[in-house]
Amino acid sequence: MVKTDAQPGDYVEVHLMHKIYDGFLLESPESEKETVLFKLNNGYNIGLNKKDVVKIVVKKKYSPVQEKFETHFDSSKPNIAIVMTGGTIANRLDSKTGGVAPLTTPENLFKFYPEIFDKVNVIKVVVPFMKASESMNFSDWKKIAKLVSELINDTNIQGVIVTHGTDTLHYTSSALTFMLRNLNKPVVLTYSQRSSDRASSDANLNLKCASIVATSKIAEVVLVGHATTSDDFCFVMRGTKVRKMHSSRRDTFRTINSKPIAKVYENSLEILGEFNSKKENFQKCIYDGSFFEKVALLKFYPGQDPTILDYYVKNGYKGIIIEGTGLGHVAINSESKMGWDKKLKEVISKGLTVCITTQCVFGKVDAYVYSNLRKLNNSGVIFLDDMISETAFVKLGWVLGHPEWAKDKKLIREKMLENISGEFSERLEE
Secondary structure, X not given: OOOOOOOOOOEEEEEOOOOEEEEEEOOOOHHHOOEEEXXXXXXXXXXXXXXXXXXXXXXXXXXXXXXXXXXXXXXXXXXXXXXXXXXXXXXXXXXXXXXXXXXXXXXXXXXXXXXXXXXXXXXXXXXXXXXXXHHOOXXXXXXXXXXXXXXXXXXXXXXXXXXXXXXXXXXXXXHHHHHEEOOOOOEEEEOOOOOOOOOXXXXXXXXXXXXXXXXXXXXXEEEEEEOOOOOOOEEEEEOOOEEEOOOOOOOOEXXXXXXXXXXXXXXXXXXXXXXXXXXXXXXXXXXXXXXXXXXXXXXXXXXXXXXXHHHHHHOOOOEEEEEEEOOOEOOOOOOOOOOHHHHHHHHHHOOOEEEEEEOOOOOXXXXXXXXXXXXXXXXXXXXXXXXXXXXXHHHHHXXXXXXXXXXXXXXXXXXXXXXXXXXXXXXXXX
């Protein structure tokens, strides 16, 4: 390869013998010093052997200076707040590395997503932390919920948008639904599967649709995201009835056993189902961040040894959600060491609350269809009907976090079976 003054971050033309590539030159790690790395205009990174490169022409030098972006308040538009927690939607391309880096200031966020101001004034942006969603836990849910409750109780703010990574977004939506009591304004979680530098990014439509929902009469915690792989409209999905269903598609989130609350387009909202509506009189949102962290989510599989439950008892766990097969089955055989019914009775007698959901995702569990299910029910487990497993996990931690409920097995059962935040469906929908 001929010598060049091109530096990582420069926009360049890379000339081969019979082909020219355009893109951003990237830093090469020590293990790939014989490779020219750069990002193509379509967003993909590629590498070329230096021996095959004829020349590199610099078209534009890298500049780390950010443009200044100012927002203008329009008194005719409603006011919202945004809570940024991380994820792809809050990242931008790093031209030097080819990866993405967080948008660490509100000005950067506004620079990349100016269209959100077409409908609303964003009068407050708060960044409690910037985390990948797989790294979040119950303490982060509490922090977000407390912050959102304070913003919601500001009479100048009509609704709140929370930007978040996709992987555990449905856990957070469930947590906020239980932790924000007496909610009388929209709390809208949204996301992006693809970063803002890519032409196929879903961030812009999701944010524009989220801003419409944040100023609507839907007084619930909802998730807003692409309804199809095209940029045509988004679904509005209840926080306790939604789940990530695909690792990379833009329409990854789907409502489970219920209909979406609404379709939302860039300029309109089409209601599809029932929802909690805003009340005219001002109601203060109550933050209830009670949560007991020693809860677990366990998937049953064929041949699984039930003594695994002893681990949870020994380590101070007070609750566990078991994803059973089909209608909620686990292996039942009191005479066999692999039978779960005897072990379940034992651990429940020691104070462990055990709830059953289905690993089928769609449908519900039923304690009375088969004799084995009735035996399982007699052991003291709680069958959670059509509740999503992730929602059940969050709800169990929240219920056990209240000492006045946690000390009474009967109260725990009553609360787990109470439809507190729309976690149960009155009727199962496709």
